[in-house]
Amino acid sequence: MKKVVVIGNGMVGYKFCEKLREKATPSEIEITVFGEEHIPAYDRVHLSEYFAEKSADSLVMAGMDWYKANEIDLRIGELVTSIDRQAKIVRTMHGQEASYDILVIATGSSAMIPPIQGVDKSGVFVYRTIEDLENIISYGARIKKASVLGGGLLGLEAAKALIDMGLEADVIEFAPRLMPRQLDDQGAQMLSEKLQALGIGIHLSKSTSVIKGNGKIDALEFSDGSILETDMLVISCGIVPRDELGRKAGLEVGPRGGLVVNDQMQTSDPDIYAIGEVALHNNQIYGLVAPGYNMAEVVVNQLTGDGVSKFAGNDMSTKLKLIGIDVASFGDAFGERTACLPIIYENKSGGCYKRINISSDGKKLLGGILVGDTSDYNMLCQVMQNGMALPPQAEDLILGSRGGDSPGGAIADLPDEAQICSCENVAKGAIVNAVKEQGLEDLGQVRACTKAGTGCGACSPMVADIFNETLKSMGKTVRKVLCEHFDYTRQELFDLIKVNGVKEYDELLDRFGNGDGCETCKPAVASMFASIWNDLITKQEVIQDTNDKFLANIQKGGSYSVIPRVPGGEITPEKLVVLGQVAKKYDLYVKITGGQRIDLLGAGIEQLPAIWEELIEAGFESGHAYGKALRTVKSCVGSAWCRYGLHDSVSFAIEVENRYKGLRAPHKIKGAVSGCRRECAEAQSKDFGIIATEKGWNLYVCGNGGANPQHAKLLATDIDSESCIRYLDRFLMFYIKTAEPLNRTSTWLNKMEGGLDYLRDVVINDSLGIGKQLEEEMELMVNTYKCEWKEVVNDPVHRSKFRHFINSDMPDPSQKFGLLRGQKIPVTEQK
Amino acid sequence: MIDTLELYKTVEYSKVKIWFQAGHVENFPINGGACISYGSLQIAVYNFARRNEWYATQNLCPHKMQMILSRGMIGSEGETPKVACPYHKKTFSLKTGENLNGTECNLATYPVKVENGYVYVGFEE
Numbered sequence: 001m002k003k004v005v006v007i008g009n010g011m012v013g014y015k016f017c018e019k020l021r022e023k024a025t026p027s028e029i030e031i032t033v034f035g036e037e038h039i040p041a042y043d044r045v046h047l048s049e050y051f052a053e054k055s056a057d058s059l060v061m062a063g064m065d066w067y068k069a070n071e072i073d074l075r076i077g078e079l080v081t082s083i084d085r086q087a088k089i090v091r092t093m094h095g096q097e098a099s100y101d102i103l104v105i106a107t108g109s110s111a112m113i114p115p116i117q118g119v120d121k122s123g124v125f126v127y128r129t130i131e132d133l134e135n136i137i138s139y140g141a142r143i144k145k146a147s148v149l150g151g152g153l154l155g156l157e158a159a160k161a162l163i164d165m166g167l168e169a170d171v172i173e174f175a176p177r178l179m180p181r182q183l184d185d186q187g188a189q190m191l192s193e194k195l196q197a198l199g200i201g202i203h204l205s206k207s208t209s210v211i212k213g214n215g216k217i218d219a220l221e222f223s224d225g226s227i228l229e230t231d232m233l234v235i236s237c238g239i240v241p242r243d244e245l246g247r248k249a250g251l252e253v254g255p256r257g258g259l260v261v262n263d264q265m266q267t268s269d270p271d272i273y274a275i276g277e278v279a280l281h282n283n284q285i286y287g288l289v290a291p292g293y294n295m296a297e298v299v300v301n302q303l304t305g306d307g308v309s310k311f312a313g314n315d316m317s318t319k320l321k322l323i324g325i326d327v328a329s330f331g332d333a334f335g336e337r338t339a340c341l342p343i344i345y346e347n348k349s350g351g352c353y354k355r356i357n358i359s360s361d362g363k364k365l366l367g368g369i370l371v372g373d374t375s376d377y378n379m380l381c382q383v384m385q386n387g388m389a390l391p392p393q394a395e396d397l398i399l400g401s402r403g404g405d406s407p408g409g410a411i412a413d414l415p416d417e418a419q420i421c422s423c424e425n426v427a428k429g430a431i432v433n434a435v436k437e438q439g440l441e442d443l444g445q446v447r448a449c450t451k452a453g454t455g456c457g458a459c460s461p462m463v464a465d466i467f468n469e470t471l472k473s474m475g476k477t478v479r480k481v482l483c484e485h486f487d488y489t490r491q492e493l494f495d496l497i498k499v500n501g502v503k504e505y506d507e508l509l510d511r512f513g514n515g516d517g518c519e520t521c522k523p524a525v526a527s528m529f530a531s532i533w534n535d536l537i538t539k540q541e542v543i544q545d546t547n548d549k550f551l552a553n554i555q556k557g558g559s560y561s562v563i564p565r566v567p568g569g570e571i572t573p574e575k576l577v578v579l580g581q582v583a584k585k586y587d588l589y590v591k592i593t594g595g596q597r598i599d600l601l602g603a604g605i606e607q608l609p610a611i612w613e614e615l616i617e618a619g620f621e622s623g624h625a626y627g628k629a630l631r632t633v634k635s636c637v638g639s640a641w642c643r644y645g646l647h648d649s650v651s652f653a654i655e656v657e658n659r660y661k662g663l664r665a666p667h668k669i670k671g672a673v674s675g676c677r678r679e680c681a682e683a684q685s686k687d688f689g690i691i692a693t694e695k696g697w698n699l700y701v702c703g704n705g706g707a708n709p710q711h712a713k714l715l716a717t718d719i720d721s722e723s724c725i726r727y728l729d730r731f732l733m734f735y736i737k738t739a740e741p742l743n744r745t746s747t748w749l750n751k752m753e754g755g756l757d758y759l760r761d762v763v764i765n766d767s768l769g770i771g772k773q774l775e776e777e778m779e780l781m782v783n784t785y786k787c788e789w790k791e792v793v794n795d796p797v798h799r800s801k802f803r804h805f806i807n808s809d810m811p812d813p814s815q816k817f818g819l820l821r822g823q824k825i826p827v828t829e830q831k
Numbered sequence: 832m833i834d835t836l837e838l839y840k841t842v843e844y845s846k847v848k849i850w851f852q853a854g855h856v857e858n859f860p861i862n863g864g865a866c867i868s869y870g871s872l873q874i875a876v877y878n879f880a881r882r883n884e885w886y887a888t889q890n891l892c893p894h895k896m897q898m899i900l901s902r903g904m905i906g907s908e909g910e911t912p913k914v915a916c917p918y919h920k921k922t923f924s925l926k927t928g929e930n931l932n933g934t935e936c937n938l939a940t941y942p943v944k945v946e947n948g949y950v951y952v953g954f955e956e
Contacts, residue, residue, distance in 0.1 A: 516907035517907070518908065522904050542862045542863035547917075554902075554917060558897060558898055806853075806858045812873075814898045815898075
């Protein structure tokens with residue numbers, strides 16, 4: 001049995017243990033690890049996330065139990081102080097000893113502290129460990145203004161952390177540009193402008209001469225005499241390899257630090273290896289995690305038999321998100337190693353800078369820089385690393401193809417040896433083989449099995465693409481089944497319900513599902529029942545989400561809101577008066593909604609039936625604001641009043657809203673009708689939008705506002721009202737039948753193979769021959785419509801369910817209300 | 832509100848001193864929940880008819896401190912019976928009160944028995 005001792009328990013030290021244990025059992029190799037810090041190895045790359053209220057636990061690579069389970073003797077809080085190369089023993093400051101056959105030094109680096117006068121004042125920190133961060137956080141709580149010395153990668157990360165703490169931040173860089181090792185002048189300028197727009201002060205070409213202050217820092221003085229007031233300084237000027245142990249033991253050290261290693265990662269003592277930021281390979285220190293992981297793998301291969309494995313240097317490509325700004329740099333970013341032709345694209349208003357360096361014969365990609373948009377990064381790296389052929393117009397690589405086929409570099413074109421995950425060194429072929437040979441069925445399995453995408457995560461989209469492509473090539477499709485209780489997609493279940501005439505949830509679960517159901521499948525099935533049979537949803541109340549159960553939107557504190565239908569947004573003064581009277585009588589908060597209706601908020605569950613009784617008496621109907629259903633069809637004033645109006649948008653909106661009211665769907669549906677191209681009804685932001693033209697109507701579909709706004713797309717031009725309704729019938733019913741649960745029409749279209757052209761073929765050209773069927777199915781919905789609230793109000797059994805307690809008539813005593821601008825609002829207490 | 836949360840303590844079957852009559856079986860929706868008032872407590876009682884099981888938990892969701900769990904949908908995750916809070920779909924085991932999809936603190940759970948058509952919830956005091 002071999003004894004391996006590892007000094008250093010950082011990311012690379014941990015990765016070494018993980019890789020070694022995969023290849024050697026505890027009876028083959030005994031592993032002892034010494035870590036100086038008091039917690040096991042954690043993810044230093046994502047250190048700034050610690051500020052976003054993440055605990056140290058979430059950054060830890062593997063907990064103590066992992067080391068225990070793998071029989072690795074991890075001793076944390078133990079600083080190794082000497083190596084006795086003759087006796088092959090290491091000693092710690094607490095007097096512990098461990099003998100080794102093989103020693104691995106993974107001590108990493110420490111922050112470089114420049115020799116500036118006053119650097120020992122309080123309020124001056126480095127940015128390296130969780131302990132540093134804790135100190136920065138506690139000091140930062142008492143101050144307003146902080147600075148970062150160093151505008152490199154880590155310095156900008158630190159600046160982000162300061163901003164997250166709510167401090168004003170300045171960044172000071174000695175070089176004339178930010179990230180001088182990754183970006184060129186133009187790219188760095190773009191980055192500077194973006195950071196300044198976020199309120200970060202950028203000071204370039206500044207050499208700090210004195211850190212001023214009486215005991216604690218209060219200002220920085222630069223060599224040009226200028227002064228910057230600041231309450232705290234975080235130093236991030238680069239790294240110094242922690243080579244002191246090796247140095248003391250007489251190992252060969254580079255002129256500027258670092259333990260010299262050969263291609264096998266051996267130091268000048270063949271039984272001692274060095275990996276990570278402490279190792280000096282070919283006169284280079286690698287300050288990134290991916291090369292460190294590769295070094296770890298090389299050593300593991302030496303120790304477990306494969307003596308040929310070599311470290312061949314590493315690409316220093318990086319991609320990161322700095323304060324929400326994407327930045328990437330890869331290969332020969334400056335185009336200075338060989339003759340090359342740069343292609344540069346800069347868009348100042350869009351905040352985007354892209355540069356690629358092409359070999360002088362125009363055949364190969366050598367490197368590049370991306371600021372503002374790094375979506376091309378993975379593909380560009382692949383094209384570069386694999387020496388793939390460039391498209392005829394090389395600029396298509398960054399500009400996208402303008403017409404014709406997609407530019408080179410599709411997933412399918414990648415060779416099997418293309419490295420996809422650089423952290424774990426996983427090639428495309430390994431992923432493809434794992435999917436094929438082990439029959440992997442989801443991305444989680446791919447990650448677990450190949451480790452691809454488990455490091456920095458940047459390659460995850462590519463891993464997903466490869467997974468999907470591979471399944472496709474095997475003739476499999478990725479099925480989105482409903483949940484663990486139904487092994488069917490929504491569309492499959494929709495057909496099963498219809499063909500088998502299933503109307504009860506329990507019957508469906510017994511015949512086609514398993515288990516007891518859940519909060520995912522119950523409302524999804526309830527929605528399908530409503531879309532197919534249009535029965536009253538309250539008949540199966542326990543499978544409805546709370547809003548559909550009580551036909552109202554639940555609000556903070558447990559009260560509900562009431563929104564009656566106001567078709568097209570047109571309302572008579574008499575009805576408006578009733579809404580006011582009801583609101584006053586039941587003390588409801590009143591707000592105009594975005595869909596041209598009136599929202600009455602703050603009703604207790606037990607008040608709902610009485611409120612609706614009065615509203616129905618006055619001629620109102622349910623507005624279905626609580627359901628995944630048609631909400632409103634908004635309209636502008638239209639030709640009746642408007643001097644620009646071409647057609648009567650209000651009348652058409654009312655007609656359309658009344659046609660589809662109560663229609664339930666995979667998600668909510670909103671519509672609008674505008675009387676002219678000025679588009680006051682904002683129809684292009686709706687699931688369906690109708691805009692008047694000189695000759696008729698233009699029909700737009702699949703738009704939405706919300707978190708990911710998307711403009712609706714033009715489906716049909718200059719059609720008459722009758723065709724418009726017919727196309728809408730087909731479009732809506734096709735959506736209802738084929739979309740995944742909780743997908744809006746925009747998401748549905750985005751996922752549709754063939755996209756808008758296909759949709760147009762189905763809806764207008766009836767390419768599937770189902771046009772008539774879709775219209776009939778919609779006709780059934782229209783003809784069986786009933787106002788849900790009217791049904792409930794007139795049914796004493798249903799009404800009796802609107803209560804908080806079943807053993808008391810008391811309203812919920814925990815509900816409390818206050819006043820805001822003269823109206824009531826809920827008062828909710830916080831944890 | 833932290834104080835409110837502390838009112839709710841899991842009661843073991845063996846420690847029950849009071850069996851409180853919560854109502855007739857028919858008052859509890861089949862495969863659903865209902866809320867009962869007991870002193871200053873609000874208890875959600877679930878009639879999991881599909882499994883022929885009854886459960887009771889605090890009505891208060893610890894995530895956003897809302898009195899709501901009786902209006903949540905019930906179901907299963909693997910073999911574990913669960914309730915989903917209507918507000919943000921936090922799910923809790925009906926057996927142990929444990930939060931199944933997050934790190935919220937456990938719900939207090941209470942024993943339930945059915946006798947002669949009536950539902951009883953067990954309390955220590």
